[in-house]
Amino acid sequence: xxxxxxxxxxxxxxxxxxxxxxxxxxxxxxxxxxxxLIIGGGITGAGITRDLALRGINCILxxxxxxxxxxxxxxxxxxxxxxxxxxxxxxxxxxxxxxGNILKKMAPQCIEDxxxxxxxxxxxxxxxxxxxxxxxxxxxxxxKALDTREALEIEPVLSKKIIATYQVSDAAVDxxxxxxxxxxxxLDLGCTLLRHSKVTGFIIERNRALATRLQNMLTGEEFTxxxxxxxxxxxxxxxxxxxxxxxxxxxxxxxxxxLVTHNRIAQRVINRLRPSSNADxxxxxxxxxxxxxxxxxxxxxxxxxxxxxxxxxxxxEAAAMIPQLERTRYIRAYAGVRPLLxxxxxxxxxxxxxxxxxxxxxxxxxxxxxxxxxxxxxTYRLMAEKTANLICNRLGVSRPCLTRTDPLPPAGAARWTKxxxxxxxxxxxxxxxxxxxxxxxxxxxxxxxxxxxxxxEQNGKxxxxxxxxxSRIGKGACQGTFCGLRTCAYLYDINELNTNEGLxxxxxxxxxxxxGVRPLLxxxxxxxxxxQEALYCGLMGLEL
Amino acid sequence: MIKDNPxxxxxxxxxxAGMAGIASALFASKRGISTVQVGLTSGIIFASGLIDLMGxxxxxxxxxxxxxxxxxxxxxxxxxxHPFARINKDDIHKAFEEFLAFMNNAGLPYCRYENxxxxxxxxxxxxxxxxxxPQTMWNGVLALEKKCSCLIIDIRGLRGFSARQITETLKTxxxxxxxxxxxxxNTDHLEEVYTEPIARCLSLSENRKALAQIVIPHVKxxxxxxxxxxxxxxxxxxxxxxxQEMIGVTIFEIPTIPPSITGLRIKETFESQLPQKGVRLLxxxxxxxxxxxxxxxVLDIGGSDTEYTVKAKGIxxxxxxxxxxxxxxxxxxxxxxxxNLPVFQVGERKNWHSxxxxxxxxxxxNMAGLEIDNMFHPLDSLGKPVFKTLFAAGSxxxxxxxxxxxxxxxxxxxxxxAAVNAFKKQV
Ligand SMILES: Cc1cc2nc3c(=O)[nH]c(=O)nc-3n(C[C@H](O)[C@H](O)[C@H](O)COP(=O)(O)OP(=O)(O)OC[C@H]3O[C@@H](n4cnc5c(N)ncnc54)[C@H](O)[C@@H]3O)c2cc1C
Ligand SMILES: Cc1cc2nc3c(=O)[nH]c(=O)nc-3n(C[C@H](O)[C@H](O)[C@H](O)COP(=O)(O)OP(=O)(O)OC[C@H]3O[C@@H](n4cnc5c(N)ncnc54)[C@H](O)[C@@H]3O)c2cc1C
Numbered sequence: 001x002x003x004x005x006x007x008x009x010x011x012x013x014x015x016x017x018x019x020x021x022x023x024x025x026x027x028x029x030x031x032x033x034x035x036x037l038i039i040g041g042g043i044t045g046a047g048i049t050r051d052l053a054l055r056g057i058n059c060i061l062x063x064x065x066x067x068x069x070x071x072x073x074x075x076x077x078x079x080x081x082x083x084x085x086x087x088x089x090x091x092x093x094x095x096x097x098x099x100g101n102i103l104k105k106m107a108p109q110c111i112e113d114x115x116x117x118x119x120x121x122x123x124x125x126x127x128x129x130x131x132x133x134x135x136x137x138x139x140x141x142x143x144k145a146l147d148t149r150e151a152l153e154i155e156p157v158l159s160k161k162i163i164a165t166y167q168v169s170d171a172a173v174d175x176x177x178x179x180x181x182x183x184x185x186x187l188d189l190g191c192t193l194l195r196h197s198k199v200t201g202f203i204i205e206r207n208r209a210l211a212t213r214l215q216n217m218l219t220g221e222e223f224t225x226x227x228x229x230x231x232x233x234x235x236x237x238x239x240x241x242x243x244x245x246x247x248x249x250x251x252x253x254x255x256x257x258x259l260v261t262h263n264r265i266a267q268r269v270i271n272r273l274r275p276s277s278n279a280d281x282x283x284x285x286x287x288x289x290x291x292x293x294x295x296x297x298x299x300x301x302x303x304x305x306x307x308x309x310x311x312x313x314x315x316x317e318a319a320a321m322i323p324q325l326e327r328t329r330y331i332r333a334y335a336g337v338r339p340l341l342x343x344x345x346x347x348x349x350x351x352x353x354x355x356x357x358x359x360x361x362x363x364x365x366x367x368x369x370x371x372x373x374x375x376x377x378x379t380y381r382l383m384a385e386k387t388a389n390l391i392c393n394r395l396g397v398s399r400p401c402l403t404r405t406d407p408l409p410p411a412g413a414a415r416w417t418k419x420x421x422x423x424x425x426x427x428x429x430x431x432x433x434x435x436x437x438x439x440x441x442x443x444x445x446x447x448x449x450x451x452x453x454x455x456x457e458q459n460g461k462x463x464x465x466x467x468x469x470x471s472r473i474g475k476g477a478c479q480g481t482f483c484g485l486r487t488c489a490y491l492y493d494i495n496e497l498n499t500n501e502g503l504x505x506x507x508x509x510x511x512x513x514x515x516g517v518r519p520l521l522x523x524x525x526x527x528x529x530x531x532q533e534a535l536y537c538g539l540m541g542l543e544l
Numbered sequence: 545m546i547k548d549n550p551x552x553x554x555x556x557x558x559x560x561a562g563m564a565g566i567a568s569a570l571f572a573s574k575r576g577i578s579t580v581q582v583g584l585t586s587g588i589i590f591a592s593g594l595i596d597l598m599g600x601x602x603x604x605x606x607x608x609x610x611x612x613x614x615x616x617x618x619x620x621x622x623x624x625x626h627p628f629a630r631i632n633k634d635d636i637h638k639a640f641e642e643f644l645a646f647m648n649n650a651g652l653p654y655c656r657y658e659n660x661x662x663x664x665x666x667x668x669x670x671x672x673x674x675x676x677x678p679q680t681m682w683n684g685v686l687a688l689e690k691k692c693s694c695l696i697i698d699i700r701g702l703r704g705f706s707a708r709q710i711t712e713t714l715k716t717x718x719x720x721x722x723x724x725x726x727x728x729x730n731t732d733h734l735e736e737v738y739t740e741p742i743a744r745c746l747s748l749s750e751n752r753k754a755l756a757q758i759v760i761p762h763v764k765x766x767x768x769x770x771x772x773x774x775x776x777x778x779x780x781x782x783x784x785x786x787x788q789e790m791i792g793v794t795i796f797e798i799p800t801i802p803p804s805i806t807g808l809r810i811k812e813t814f815e816s817q818l819p820q821k822g823v824r825l826l827x828x829x830x831x832x833x834x835x836x837x838x839x840x841x842v843l844d845i846g847g848s849d850t851e852y853t854v855k856a857k858g859i860x861x862x863x864x865x866x867x868x869x870x871x872x873x874x875x876x877x878x879x880x881x882x883x884n885l886p887v888f889q890v891g892e893r894k895n896w897h898s899x900x901x902x903x904x905x906x907x908x909x910n911m912a913g914l915e916i917d918n919m920f921h922p923l924d925s926l927g928k929p930v931f932k933t934l935f936a937a938g939s940x941x942x943x944x945x946x947x948x949x950x951x952x953x954x955x956x957x958x959x960x961x962a963a964v965n966a967f968k969k970q971v
Binding site for chain 1: 590592594600606608667669670671672703704709713715716735801802865866867873875892893896899901902903904906910946950
């Protein structure tokens with residue numbers, strides 16, 4: 001791969017394991033070249049980059065914010081057994097079953113194989129309940145009926161009013177780790193990641209996208225990338241990207257909000273046994289549980305955050321299944337957007353029925369541009385495989401897909417995102433100098449050190465937001481109040497923050513965390529928020 | 545089974561051991577009122593030791609006032625139901641004089657500019673406008689004003705206090721600022737150190753000597769040295785003077801993030817002084833229930849079960865907001881925790897907080913609280929005093945956003961003063 005880089009003005013936030021060929025070019029002429037450019041650093045983009053890299057193809061992955069900034073960082077973390085889709089869409093259900101099984105084998109480090117339950121409560125549709133086991137069997141999804149006593153024995157939090165329970169093989173998946181592991185292997189294989197790099201347009205000549213225009217979101221600097229093939233894996237933003245290339249995708253947007261509980265409520269994934277609806281799944285994630293979701297059609301991608309009304313709705317609904325959810329303490333809320341595929345421009349009907357769309361844009365008159373959107377976290381590997389097949393075909397590369405059979409190697413830097421994991425590793429090799437920066441989630445100094453180091457490897461700089469994204473800092477019960485201040489002080493101690501960057505960084509960090517706590521502010525979390533405001537505003541005047 | 549709990553008779557029961565509670569108990573005792581004070585002191589570890597009077601108004605403009613008295617004038621004309629508007633300005637002056645005189649005699653002296661706010665260095669490097677500053681911190685105000693050559697010290701293993709953070713953040717406006725890290729004497733075997741044990745350690749003069757020896761080589765050309773707040777708990781002034789003499793340059797403390805010793809100093813000062821003035825302290829206890837009787841109120845007090853019964857002619861309710869426990873919110877509304885007094889609400893929950901944590905306008909919920917009359921009686925829904933001898937003081941009051949206006953302790957002291965005087969008048 002040939003890369004030109006401006007050494008005088010290091011502004012690209014780039015990652016590569018390969019030697020870079022430095023070249024002092026005037027700013028305007030900075031050019032990056034690659035075989036395939038992939039747009040979107042979510043799980044789909046990450047998966048495609050790895051798949052292509054395993055086939056020996058050079059890629060650059062560009063992301064406008066940071067890894068998993070979109071739906072991949074704001075979902076439920078459920079590795080679907082498929083059972084949820086048996087009534088609506090059997091192709092979908094079977095795909096989830098198959099992909100779920102592959103991931104459990106190929107990426108066990110990202111998965112907690114909890115198993116799942118489907119439970120119906122008094123008043124739920126009894127016909128649906130009765131049909132459920134047969135529908136599962138038809139899709140090859142193993143299911144086992146439990147009586148109420150058995151169900152309450154293994155999950156005592158369930159309502160006494162349950163009328164039916166089935167056991168399935170749902171699992172919990174850590175989306176951050178999954179994306180990081182995919183990207184890290186691709187980097188090891190020589191690919192490049194550009195974070196904070198937003199695609200702003202294309203240079204199109206006849207039927208080819210010759211170059212892609214980008215802007216560095218941190219510095220405002222503009223640059224271009226020349227690629228033989230361009231993959232638009234921008235999730236809900238795929239329509240915006242397609243429009244820039246003069247293509248059309250018919251997408252609508254649905255926002256879903258989720259609540260994180262203070263403690264883990266149940267051991268297994270708990271689904272409400274009824275046609276897919278709102279607030280009917282509780283997924284464990286390490287030491288917490290995640291409850292959701294809602295589904296609200298929105299017209300714009302600008303304002304994606306959970307609201308007070310959604311919170312009240314979710315809590316009210318889910319309590320029918322697990323009464324404790326009415327009283328439990330919630331520590332965070334977040335929202336993501338699902339792209340909903342409209343019919344008209346989808347070329348392949350089967351792909352529509354799969355829930356994802358791979359568009360080759362031949363009808364739009366482009367030969368080297370493809371879009372992949374929709375789908376699920378659970379099926380990301382398949383989506384990556386299909387996309388990589390199309391791209392390889394176009395490049396005339398005949399190597400087969402390896403992700404079905406080659407295990408995903410665990411990467412180091414991502415391992416701190418999972419609740420509960422940090423203390424275990426810390427206990428293992430406790431070093432006397434290693435003090436806790438976050439007591440709620442037990443994140444020690446050494447974890448921050450290793451994150452800082454990995455960001456350095458990527459030529460980046462660590463601020464609180466970047467550390468927050470890669471660790472549990474700020475995600476515990478104190479809502480970031482104390483760990484934010486301690487981590488900020490620590491980043492100064494190790495020369496990561498300079499001048500008054502800390503004030504900016506703290507402000508960004510608390511505002512970011514705030515979106516997720518604002519809908520939950522009653523009872524204890526409200527007290528916590530008052531303490532935070534007393535410290536950050538009352539005492540230190542950070543609002544001024 | 546009915547247990548016989550010890551019964552205590554008094555004229556005034558003060559509910560709360562925050563700033564408003566202790567100020568109420570102090571003012572009451574000085575007026576010869578027999579007083580019982582109940583409340584948890586656990587919140588005091590959050591106190592910075594700084595006493596704000598009034599700093600910012602209007603908050604949406606972030607306008608910072610140099611003169612707190614002028615700020616109060618502007619505030620009370622714009623927000624006539626702010627509690628400050630119900631207190632005579634002379635009385636606010638008197639409240640401060642009385643409070644500060646007490647602190648001075650009790651060995652925790654404060655410094656202030658009579659008509660000007662002081663600027664303090666905060667642990668994150670921001671600069672705070674406040675009114676009264678503990679004497680051990682006052683040189684920091686002068687250092688910041690003069691921008692003199694100054695060294696900030698931090699301590700290995702003390703989390704959340706980075707001298708480099710402070711100097712980096714302030715260096716553009718204060719180039720003569722330097723930083724250095726030291727190991728506190730005899731803590732090399734510790735991974736982590738806390739301010740409280742260090743502070744207690746410094747009450748021994750040999751430890752002060754050892755600390756001074758460690759600091760001296762770092763001083764070089766600095767004419768002032770700033771430390772995290774560690775200069776002892778009971779005898780902070782003595783420790784500060786002693787260290788200053790040994791180090792040979794002017795020194796000062798900078799507040800630390802919680803848990804800090806600055807609050808502990810206030811707590812221990814009042815806990816030792818108030819009983820001497822005749823106040824009966826029932827600290828670490830809560831008021832579980834209050835009944836009415838002919839002469840006033842009967843309070844059930846204890847941890848979880850009643851341990852004491854207090855009969856009082858009147859009550860000052862200084863139970864704070866959500867953090868203190870005076871107010872409680874469920875998903876629908878805000879309640880007052882002990883009497884279920886009417887609370888000035890700020891609409892549905894979706895209006896309570898702004899989308900942006902640091903929204904200059906502040907959060908509406910901070911304006912919620914108890915409505916009062918000019919005698920600091922909480923009012924019922926018809927606007928009449930709930931009880932003739934029930935008064936409220938401090939942050940539980942409505943229409944004040946102390947977090948943004950920077951009037952926390954000042955309002956607590958002034959409203960305590962007003963409530964005690966009103967009680968005295970009434971009884
Ligand atoms: C609320 C919710 C719950 C869900 N729960 C589950 C679940 O439990 N199980 C499951 O299997 N699936 C679940 N999903 C679906 C799953 O999250 C998504 O299918 C998956 O994350 C999509 O990944 P993606 O990479 O395609 O899109 P995204 O993760 O959205 O990635 C797109 C990326 O493109 C970037 N981008 C956008 N514009 C540009 C530009 N101009 N230049 C550069 N980059 C750009 C964005 O910043 C973003 O990072 C859920 C989805 C939602 C919304
Ligand atoms: C982090 C932080 C920083 C601050 N910094 C400053 C500053 O720099 N400058 C400044 O001027 N002010 C500052 N303050 C504000 C100030 O210290 C006081 O918190 C504020 O003035 C409110 O005081 P209060 O006495 O009304 O309430 P609180 O301090 O909240 O006290 C309430 C008291 O009531 C008690 N109580 C509640 N319910 C019961 C019950 N049922 N029975 C018995 N007792 C009960 C509680 O136990 C507690 O003792 C700060 C506060 C915090 C939290």
